[in-house]
Each structure stands twice: as C-alpha cells, then as structure tokens.
Amino acid sequence: MKITFHGVRGSIPAPGPDTVKYGGNTTCIEVRSDAGDLIILDGGTGIRQLGLELLRELPVHCSIFITHTHWDHIQGLPFFTPLFIPGNRIDFYGAFDPVYMKDLKAILTQQMEYCYFPIxxxxxxxxxxxxxxxxxxxxxxxxARVTNILLNHPVLNFGYLVEADGKRFFFTGDNEPPLNPYEPDDENHQMYAELIEQRKQHIIDFIRGVDLIVIDAQYTREEYLKDKMGWGHGYYESSIEMAREAGIPRVRITHHDPARTDQQLDAIHQRLRDQGLLPDDMEVEFAREGVTIEL
Structure with missing residues (x-):
C-alpha cells in the first residue's frame, strides 16, 4: 500500500516561497493498494494536481472518501479533471449532515452551482x-477495505481506516480532543468526563497498532490553550499522545496552519524533539506535499 500526500495545509491554501518545503495545498491524500485500487481521502486543492497526473492512466476509476465538508476539504473537487472526461468512474463516500439535513451529493452539487462555478x-x-x-x-x-469512525469536529467528521495488503493506515481528518463543558465543581462534570474517556478509549482501540497514522495538529499547545479551544483541531502534543497510546509506530502530522512557514514548522519539530516529546519508538514527522510512503 502506498500513501501520497497531495495537500497537507489546513483552512485555506497558502502558496508562496515560505511554504515550498511542506506545500500550500489543502487536504488530499492518495492511497494505492498493491492491486492498483485508487482511494482518495478528501478533495482539498491538492486534488487538482492529482487529477492531472491521473490523465496518464485513463480511464480513471477512483473512490473519494470525504472526512467532512468544510471548504478546505472539498474546494478542489470542481478542478478535478477526471470528473469532466467520459468513461471515468468516480464514487464519492461521506456522511449525511444531520444539522442541515443534506447528504453529500446535495452539498457537493451546491458547490458547483452557477453562482460559485461556471460548470x-x-x-x-x-x-x-x-x-x-x-x-x-x-x-x-x-x-482494500475502508472503515470509518466518528471523530470530534464542529461538523460531523469521519476518520478513515484503510486496510490493504496486510497493512493498516488511518487518517483522522480534522479532530480535536473532546472538551468537558462543565466546570470541575459541577455535578455533571464527572459523568461527562467518564463519557469522554469511554469515547477516547473506543477510538484508541479502533486505531490501535495501525502501521501509519496521519493526524490533525494545526496548533501549538500554547495557541490552543490561549484562544483555539473548540475550533476542532488538535495540537502537537495531544496528537502525538493519541498515537502513542494507540501504539502506532509511524506518525505524520498534517493540517498545517496556513500562517505557518516552512522555517516555523521545522523549528516546532525541533522543539518537540529537544523537549523529549517525540517518543524514541515512534517515527514522527510533519507531512509534506508530494511525498509517498510505502507500507
């Protein structure tokens, strides 16, 4: 199984000289089984270049799994060239939005109405x-087999476990450690804390021992605690700890903040290493656009 990053940026594309190393496109991951089955996770702006590369192997048959429909995870789909070519087959998978009562087709179709797009x-x-x-x-x-699990984000978000060729790979999409809305002295605090712990353990058991995890960590711990709590994203320490608890040997941090330069990302990674926050038995790197990992 091969995993290729085509977009690792969060929130909005951030092209320019300061993001060349890690990339400025928003989320898109290509997964290939040894048999050639093509699975695409999310359709951020990174999917545009992937679509151009796929023109070398027409007709295209791919399955696109959407973690959630926030714009940075679907905004590249109108520019995915295989959608415009007869003979190609594109299967979309995703959740029903229970808040706005829309399925995936309704949401993606709305993105391509004439007021937003010419086709x-x-x-x-x-x-x-x-x-x-x-x-x-x-x-x-x-x-391949793909199984989803519900994670924590302001909109319904699925994490996806992909299993193929005796290997297991998990992508969180966007995920924040659940927060307890009750103060410690509130009578509901303990009950809610137990529910959070049960849910956390369910997720850990689901991903335990996967060969690779690609996990959202948009913020530093300081940024998160200052004014980013409840925004739906993890911070570096929380994401590394989640992977450690699940016994995962290879970790790639993704959804880099659009304001973060290559130099700043390098500095954060070095700081985590210097502070001893990168476990010796884990390979923890920051995801880079264009890089392929073979499991």
Missing amino acids: TENELKARISYHTLSESEQTHIGS
Whole structure:
C-alpha cells in the first residue's frame, strides 16, 4: 500500500516561497493498494494536481472518501479533471449532515452551482455516484477495505481506516480532543468526563497498532490553550499522545496552519524533539506535499 500526500495545509491554501518545503495545498491524500485500487481521502486543492497526473492512466476509476465538508476539504473537487472526461468512474463516500439535513451529493452539487462555478454538476461527463455512510460502516474497494469512525469536529467528521495488503493506515481528518463543558465543581462534570474517556478509549482501540497514522495538529499547545479551544483541531502534543497510546509506530502530522512557514514548522519539530516529546519508538514527522510512503 502506498500513501501520497497531495495537500497537507489546513483552512485555506497558502502558496508562496515560505511554504515550498511542506506545500500550500489543502487536504488530499492518495492511497494505492498493491492491486492498483485508487482511494482518495478528501478533495482539498491538492486534488487538482492529482487529477492531472491521473490523465496518464485513463480511464480513471477512483473512490473519494470525504472526512467532512468544510471548504478546505472539498474546494478542489470542481478542478478535478477526471470528473469532466467520459468513461471515468468516480464514487464519492461521506456522511449525511444531520444539522442541515443534506447528504453529500446535495452539498457537493451546491458547490458547483452557477453562482460559485461556471460548470454545474450535471454537466460533468464522468459516471458519478454518491454513497452515504453510517458510522463504523465497512466499504470494500477492490482488494482494500475502508472503515470509518466518528471523530470530534464542529461538523460531523469521519476518520478513515484503510486496510490493504496486510497493512493498516488511518487518517483522522480534522479532530480535536473532546472538551468537558462543565466546570470541575459541577455535578455533571464527572459523568461527562467518564463519557469522554469511554469515547477516547473506543477510538484508541479502533486505531490501535495501525502501521501509519496521519493526524490533525494545526496548533501549538500554547495557541490552543490561549484562544483555539473548540475550533476542532488538535495540537502537537495531544496528537502525538493519541498515537502513542494507540501504539502506532509511524506518525505524520498534517493540517498545517496556513500562517505557518516552512522555517516555523521545522523549528516546532525541533522543539518537540529537544523537549523529549517525540517518543524514541515512534517515527514522527510533519507531512509534506508530494511525498509517498510505502507500507
């Protein structure tokens, strides 16, 4: 199984001379099984370049799993060239939005209305299908299996476990450690703390021992505690600890803050190392656009 990063930036694209090393495109990950099954996780701006590369292997048959429909995870889809070519087959998978009562097709189609884009969804030439997933549902894509789990974000967000060729890979999408809304002296605090712990343990058990985790950590701990709590993203220490508890040997931090330069990311990684926050038995690196990992 091969995992290639086509977009590792969070919130909004950040192109320019200060983001060349890690990349400025928003979230998109390509997963290939040894049999050639193509799974794409999220459709941020990184999916545009992936689409151009796929023109070398027409017809394209791919399965795109959307963690959630915040703009930085879907904004590249109107520029995904395989959607415009007859003979291609594109299968979309994602959750139903219970707040706005919209399925994935309704949300993605709305993004391509004329007021936002010059070509509507019904003008696309590829064969397109949409699949609404329920939590813990397993989907077989050729020789691969994809299973989702609900994680913590202001909109419903699925993390995806991809299993193929005897290997296991997990992508969180956007995820924040759950917060207890009750003060410690509130009678509901302990009950809610127990619910958080149960949910946390459920997630740890789900991802335990995977070969690679790609995990959201947009903030430093100081930034998070100052004014980013509740925004739906982890910080470096919380994400590394989550991977450590699950016994995961290889970690790639993603969803880099758009204001973060290459130099700043390098400095943060070095600081984590100097402070002894990178476990000796774990390979912890920051995800870089264009890099492929083979499991």
